[in-house]
């Protein structure tokens with residue numbers, strides 16, 4: 001049996017407030033662009049939902065472009081130029097002018113390219129890589145290997161420790177914009193400025209911020225950035241990642257993976273490598289066209305949607321969720337790891353509680369899908385394109401009921 005959590009009048013008040021907020025939400029109609037059921041899907045920070053038009057688009061890609069046009073599609077269906085074209089479609093979502101982003105490979109591979117290329121661009125005597133000690137693990141593993149390959153030392157520091165860790169030996173700093181576990185948003189403008197003041201380069205991992213909040217890559221002078229597209233960009237499972245190289249740095253970008261797709265004359269089949277100009281220097285080999293074109297179609301859900309509006313709704317949703325959790329779960333049942341301050345909050349709420357893995361299984365069984373991160377964290381990701389305030393109230397209410405069991 002469940003203990004009662006919030007009083008019935010309180011629940012009615014929150015449900016009514018949710019209806020008012022949904023009615024005033026300009027982004028509410030965007031939900032229709034997605035194929036969703038009545039599950040409350042709060043796992044878009046791991047795998048974004050399917051945009052409704054993608055299956056038909058992919059049927060055309062497979063049946064007509066591949067099945068009928070076959071090899072002609074590299075030119076006639078725009079396959080060959082898809083990585084740069086899609087990079088330019090992602091660019092406004094992360095505050096970048098065209099010509100600086102190429103889509104392809106995984107985030108892990110792009111972290112490797114960015115880090116090694118950054119150490120190659122760093123000045124004489126700069127032989128230390130700083131890596132976010134709280135990073136999603138893959139960045140740390142890749143940084144360790146990149147350091148060994150380049151003869152650099154590697155030091156793990158928290159983002160807060162970066163300013164005092166910087167020195168005249170620092171070559172590059174790899175940071176996560178939003179912490180995957182806590183949902184903490186790090187201060188990209190001021191950290192990038194501090195890194196530059198020390199003469200080093202800044203590489204940012206945008207996996208948990210792109211599509212959820214303004215990033216401002218150009219505005220803040222970020223050197224290199226990477227990110228995935230299967231979370232808030234809804235590109236699909238394993239969809240291509242992307243690499244941003246600031247235009248001024250492109251002529252010096254010396255890729256550690258100089259495949260033929262980044263050659264200035266790929267079909268010249270020369271035995272020696274000569275890099276192409278611009279963003280396509282970040283390409284490696286043949287792109288994964290099916291995933292690439294699913295991503296391109298998925299990005300159409302952004303037509304007419306501003307990142308600023310998404311950010312405003314994201315903060316309103318997470319504020320409302322925190323309020324509902326505190327009403328429905330009572331004091332002491334959960335500990336919130338996500339900062340209260342908007343300036344430090346991404347688009348997820350992370351709650352620590354006892355038996356978090358079991359609690360999440362029960363939530364999923366009741367139609368509230370978040371995820372569990374080892375050892376004791378419940379994560380709830382809020383995708384403003386398809387999550388409403390009613391969903392948010394329902395998720396918090398069911399969480400309260402399960403915690404009271």
Ligand SMILES: Cc1ncc(COP(=O)(O)O)c(C=O)c1O
Nearest residue numbers: 106107108136138180205207228
């Ligand atoms: C911050 C961050 N970086 C990297 C990755 C993963 O990269 P990849 O797509 O290479 O698996 C994730 C999530 O999977 C992530 O959250």
Ligand SMILES: Nc1c(O)cccc1C(=O)C[C@H](N)C(=O)O
Nearest residue numbers: 045046047136180181207238373
């Ligand atoms: N990339 C993933 C996958 O292939 C399977 C399951 C989950 C993922 C994720 O994206 C995890 C995610 N980066 C996280 O923040 O935990």
